[in-house]
């Protein structure tokens with residue numbers, strides 16, 4: 001199963017419905033919802049954190065958080 | 075504040091323009107900037123809504139929801155849950171960003187459910203055309219059951235409409251929940267919760283349970299019942315998730331009918347800039363280049379106005395001296411106050427340039443990119459990417475920088491950031507560095523364009539930063555505090571800095587720098603001057619003794635006068651005090667006059683130059699019209715007969731100022747933010763010890 005952490009720069013995916021319990025509340029509130037399209041915009045020079053765009057929010061999150069959120073690649 | 079004033083609270087996501095709107099409504103100049111987390115405390119101001127109605131507006135930190143994860147966000151929750159008629163808001167003005175309305179409405183829906191009268195201001199509508207956004211306002215108002223106003227706080231549009239809407243909202247006092255939370259999640263569970271108390275809305279009760287935050291007004295029986303609900307934590311968590319999903323579903327339904335974005339209009343300026351600023355190599359190269367540019371400009375652009383101010387003060391002193399009747403008061407003025415104040419004012423150009431660069435950085439949105447670039451590195455040292463903001467804005471002043479740590483949710487990371495921020499080279503150190511660099515480093519260009527003095531200054535900034543990081547590393551290894559590190563940062567869109575915001579930011583900060591420093595210097599220079607021109611009996615005999623001592627040396631009149639003045643100074647109260655501490659600081663290369671300046675600097679660092687100016691003026695003869703810099707340059711070390719401020723002494727002094735915690739105001743803020751004297755005291759002694767040892771080593775190696 002792939003997660004947000006496994007996306008390549010510019011690649012997109014949909015957050016899977018099963019991910020709900022693993023998404024921190026704060027991220028959920030910022031628009032990281034099951035079913036939403038995520039795009040990986042950029043990876044920081046030292047490979048962490050990553051910069052994603054989801055539901056119109058541009059967010060920087062850490063790899064460890066991203067690795068908890070399962071996605072379906074489109 | 076009168077009883078009839080409407081109490082309005084500004085609430086919204088970070089970076090949506092709450093403070094910009096607050097400034098428009100109240101005429102104040104609170105700090106505005108383009109990254110989340112600029113406002114970290116409450117701020118009140120009065121706004122004239124109409125000819126008969128005033129409002130007290132409260133600006134609050136931004137938050138994504140009512141469920142706080144950091145200190146700045148919890149200030150919002152506290153304001154909302156307070157059931158105190160005298161202070162709780164009558165009307166809530168939710169400020170939303172038109173570009174990201176969906177996410178902004180999540181917080182709005184929570185606030186509606188608290189059943190407090192609410193107005194929605196959709197800000198930044200000046201961007202609508204460019205982004206291809208259109209809104210059906212009437213339909214949106216109907217769906218949200220709330221008055222909605224389109225505004226642009228930056229362009230001063232719609233402000234009058236906001237004022238009118240606030241009055242209407244207050245008068246009708248219409249408050250109804252938008253989503254409600256019981257419908258889909260677990261009707262039985264929430265019905266049971268609702269039954270606990272009729273005095274609170276269901277959502278308020280739910281927040282008390284989830285946030286463990288109970289108003290004083292709640293009865294102990296009710297509280298007990300509520301605590302019962304807290305027992306099943308995993309259920310709470312699950313329901314909070316469900317609640318959020320449910321809210322977004324409702325919001326999506328509403329926006330589908332009322333909010334249209336033409337995707338073809340979207341420009342990709344943001345992604346192109348991001349490619350450069352967050353690039354593997356260019357990202358860092360650009361960052362370093364930017365810092366280099368700032369320090370070069372501080373020296374290059376400021377030298378002309380500085381020379382001008384310096385000269386003007388020397389002339390002023392001279393003018394006053396020749397036009398006022400000779401006497402104690404004139405001496406105080408020309409030897410104490412004027413040189414002391416001049417010693418600070420001279421640095422206004424440099425400080426204003428520094429403040430300008432910081433304000434521009436903050437306004438463009440670049441700061442968040444630096445946070446993104448630095449998180450991994452900062453984490454290794456026990457901090458958070460967000461710690462970089464205090465470390466950078468600390469170059470202006472450590473006080474707001476320490477306040478800015480409130481956005482860091484982990485207590486350990488926050489504490490470490492607070493403790494190391496004072497190592498950042500603040501603007502109060504700039505005067506000390508600038509004058510010493512000008513004395514000991516030649517004004518040369520290397521490679522044809524790099525100013526050597528600017529480079530040394532850059533090195534001192536780097537030294538401060540490196541020490542901060544190193545100290546953080548040590549603290550991270552020694553502090554036994556457990557707290558979970560979490561990092562989510564919104565990356566704001568790039569913006570052209572608003573000239574007005576930058577201008578006011580520079581003016582406000584420079585003004586407060588001058589006035590804060592001015593007050594201390596004024597007081598200190600009076601005390602110093604008194605202590606330097608009075609003394610015990612040896613002081614009165616100094617003149618006679620000197621004349622006797624040098625009687626057979628055939629001195630010219632001028633030389634004799636100089637000798638007498640020095641002898642008097644050494645036997646004054648300040649001289650005696652200085653001589654007492656001299657043995658402690660002699661190994662660092664300092665004489666007793668510098669020692670006095672070190673002591674007064676514990677009130678505030680920028681006092682250093684003024685103190686020396688005062689001491690040297692007392693010693694100088696009456697016709698002396700030289701500037702502070704000239705006085706320092708011609709000061710002689712009596713042991714060697716050479717210049718007092720030579721390279722080893724200058725370097726040792728700069729190292730001392732780089733490390734020592736010489737700022738009472740910062741200590742007080744650290745006490746307030748950490749709620750104990752333990753940490754500021756550790757800073758004071760730890761940094762003091764480090765400063766002493768490092769200066770000792772520097773001087774001994776170099777001399």
Ligand SMILES: Nc1nc2c(ncn2[C@@H]2O[C@H](COP(=O)(O)OP(=O)(O)OP(=O)(O)O)[C@@H](O)[C@H]2O)c(=O)[nH]1
Pocket residue numbers: 086087088089090091092093094095105106107108109110111112113114134135136137197198199200201225226227228229437569572575
């Ligand atoms: N284009 C545009 N920019 C705006 C407008 N209002 C505010 N801004 C900009 O948006 C940024 C954020 O403004 P602030 O007023 O600091 O936002 P805030 O909501 O107080 O932010 P926090 O205190 O961090 O929560 C600044 O760069 C402002 O110049 C507007 O109407 N139009």
Ligand SMILES: [Mg+2]
Pocket residue numbers: 092093094105112113134135136
């Ligand atoms: Mg603000």
